[in-house]
């Protein structure tokens with residue numbers, strides 16, 4: 343894609359939630375011509391103030407776009423928004439879905455696009471803090487070459503293979519992280535039950551292979567809602583027989599009051615209850 347602003351691709355960004363807002367902001371801050379849309383329109387207003395155009399609907403937002411990014415909650419949201427925008431997509435447009443929806447839904451989304459519209463699945467690893475800093479890991483499936491420079495605004499881009507492969511790797515990685523967070527929380531809970539000082543247990547874990555997971559359960563700058571974690575475990579469990587994932591899902595669903603909180607808050611609750 344051409345970096346010259348006059349010839350720069352016109353971008354539409356649909357979905358300005360916890361992740362979509364900072365990702366769209368990075369495109370805007372980089373000078374990309376941007377039209378945004380969000381189902382709940384209030385989320386788009388700060389973008390108007392910062393120089394973006396606001397689409398009155400998903401279809402209006404994508405009508406002039408060369409590249410359409412979507413960052414939506416789940417497969418149902420991607421299907422709904424995909425159906426709404428499809429009639430307005432022009433041949434030659436590239437749709438890049440960064441939502442975490444699993445490989446089956448990603449391939450289905452690609453198949454629903456009009457002829458001549460390309461699709462890249464590009465879900466991301468990393469939360470809101472990394473999104474704002476442009477330090478996500480972007481897991482891209484499909485022909486990403488035409489959008490590689492744009493994706494680089496979000497972080498490091500990893501080419502995974504054909505359409506659906508980015509979504510598949512995302513399912514693998516996030517399922518491992520979620521399970522690891524619950525496992526690490528239970529290690530901290532066990533240490534507490536055995537009467538060990540919390541610092542001692544954390545120091546031990548920090549020197550173990552679980553060091554990265556200990557960081558994840560200790561962070562206060564991520565916001566990955568538990569409800570999305572449960573969705574991601576369900577997506578993984580639908581693809582393979584994963585007994586541990588079933589147990590992890592039970593743990594996530596045991597605290598409905600935490601559904602909108604970051605995953606690390608589940609770990610805090612598990613330790614608090616020990």
Ligand code: NAP
Nearest residue numbers: 357358359360361381382414415419441442469565566570
């Ligand atoms: P979020 O804050 O809940 O935002 C979800 C977005 O989807 C909002 O813009 C919401 O619009 C929109 N949406 C939901 N249902 C819709 C529908 N039926 N039609 C149109 N729009 C709809 O979620 P998020 O944290 O940004 O996560 C988005 C995706 O990224 C998820 O797949 C998540 O698993 C993944 N992800 C999240 C993180 C993280 O740390 N948060 C990290 C990596 C990946 P409204 O504003 O109108 O509700």
